[in-house]
Amino acid sequence: MASAQATAPPVVTAVRPHRSRTVPAWVWALPPVAVLGLVFLYPLGLVVQESLAPGAYAEVLASASFRDALVTTVWLAVGATVGCLVLGFVLALIVAFVPFPGAKAVSRFIDVFLSFPSFLITLALLFVYGTVGMANGLWTGATGADAVSDGPFHFLTTPWGVLLAEITYFTPFVMRPLLAAFSQLDTAQLEVASSLGARPARIVRRVILPEVLPALAAGGSLVLVMCLNEFGIVLFTGAKGVTTLPMLVYSQAILESDYAAACVVAVVNVALSVGLYAVYRAVSRRAGA
C-alpha cells in the first residue's frame, strides 16, 4: 500500500522593497505648499485682509466708478467672447473644411499666435487704425486733408477699439480647441448628411455645431475669464473713457494710493474670475479637454 505523503506548501516570503532612506510622504508636500503659500496665498491673503478695512466694501461698491467699471468689464468681456466665438467658429470651419493652399500653415500660425503678448496686437492695431495710423494716412492722401488726424478712424480709443483688440487677440483661443474638435469629427458623417440632402449650412448647424459645442463652450469660457482680467489691451489702446476692473485697481492703487479700495475691487475681480473658471473647468471636463 502506497502511503500518501502530505507535502507542505512552499513558504513564500514577501520581499519588502529596499529603501535606502525612509522619508515620510508629507515631507514631499512641504516645498510646493511653501512656495504656493509664500508666492501666491500670502499676497492674496494680504489683499483680502486689506480689503476688509472698515467701510471699504460699502464705500467701493456704492461708488459710481466701481459700478461703471464693473459694467464696462462685463460687457466688454461678454461682447469680446461672443465676437471671438462667432469669428473663431467661422475661421476654424474655413481652416478645417475648406481646402485651400496654406491651410496647415494657418493652423500652425494659430498656435504661434497664442504665444504673442496682448499689447503687441494692440500696438499693431494702433499702427493701422490709430489716430495717426495707416488708415487715416491713406484717407488723408486720398482726400488731401491737412492733417493725418483729420481721418475718419478714431474708434480705437473708444470701447469699440478695446473690443476689436480683444476679439483680434483672443479669437485664436477659441479656434485652437475648435480645430482639435473638428479633427476628431468623422468626415463620413458629413458626407452621409450631404448625401441625405443636407446643404452645407444645415450640416454645420445640425451635425458639426452640436458635436463641437463642448469645445466651443470651453474656448468661450476661457476667453471670458481672460477678458475679465485683461489689462494690457485696455492700457495700450489708451481709451480714456474705458475703465475696467483691472484698470480701476491700477488707478486706485498706483495713482490714488487707495489700497483698501484697490483691494476691494481686486477681490471682486478675483471672485468673478474664479467663478467663471469653475464654469470653464466643468465645461472642459465635459468636453474631455
Add this chain to the structure above:
Amino acid sequence: MTSGIRFDGVTVRYGDTTVLDALTLTVEPGEVMALLGPSGSGKTTALRTVAGFVTPSAGRVHIGDRDVTDLPPYRRGIGMVVQQYALFPHLRVDENVAFGLKARKHPRAEIPGRVAEALEMTGMGAYARRHPRELSGGQQQRVAIARALAIRPDVLLLDEPLSALDAQLRSGMLAELARLHRELPDVSILYVTHDQVEALTLADRISVMDRARLQDCGTPQELYRRPRTAFTASFVGNANLLPVRVGPDGVDLAGTALKVPVGDAAPGAAATLCVRPHLIGLGEGPNALRGRIAEVQWRGATHRLYVDVDGHRVKADVRELRDTPPLGSEVTLHFAPEDAVLLAAGVNDG
C-alpha cells in the same frame, strides 16, 4: 430608365496617379451590383463619384436619366451607408432617420410615419428613442440603413457596410439586406466590398476591379464557374491557376495530359487552367494529378490540402479526413473535365 447608375468612361486622377481608369459600367434599375476588389482597386472611388464626393477627371456619371457629374451630393437623391455607420451621435435613432427627410423639407406631418416605416423595415422600431451609443454595432448598421431608406432613394450606395461587424452578425445582416432588396425591388444598389461571400450572396451582378480598372463583370455564377480572367478566378473563389499548353484534345501540364474543354484555344498556345479547390477530389479518377502533400489545414467540415504537383502548388478542399495524410506523402488528385476552365493567357500560379 428611371433609376439605375451609368458610368461612362469615368476616370479619376490625383496628380500622376490614376485611381479609377475609364470605368464604363451600367447598373440596371433595381439591380444589385457589387464592386468587388482588393484595397486600392478603385471600387470605393467609383462609388464616391456616384455620391458626388469625388469629381471625375474625365467621363460622366448618370443616375437614371440625369447626368449628375456636376451636381453637388445633396442634389443627387441617393442613400448611402458606410462601414462605420456614421450615425449622428447627438441625435436619437428616430432623429437620425428623420435627418434626410427634414433636409429635403418633407411635410412635417409625414415624417414620423416615414421614420416608423423605415425603422420597422430594419427591425429597429423598438429602439427609436435610444441614442446610437446605446446600440450594438449590428443595430447601428440597421439604423444607418433605415436612415438611407427613409428618403426612398432610387439609388442606394453601400460602402463595405458589413466590414465592421463580426462574422455571425455579418451573415445575419446579409440575409437582412437580401430581404430588404426583395421588399424594395426598384432600388438600384451599388455594393462595394472586398468580401467575395458578400458579393456572391447579395449581388445580381459582380464587377471585379483591380488596379483601378474593371477586370470582369457578370453574374455571380458566371464569374465563379466561368471566370474570364486569371485575376477573377483567383480573387473570386481562390481558384487553382495552372500554366498549361493547349493540345489537340486537352492540355498538357508539365508532361501530364489533361482532358478539358479547350474551346477555341489554338493547339500549342500557352494558357491557364482554372480549377476550383472544392472540385478537386482525392484519389484516382479522371485527370489524375500526382504530387506530394506540402501542407494540411483542418477547416471543420473540410480539409484543405496543399499538394505540390510538378512544381505547382494545387489546393484541394476535401471532406473532412479521418486519417490526414502525413506531410511529404504521395497522393493523387483528380477533377472532372467539365469542372475546369481554360483561360486565354496570364499565368498566375499560386
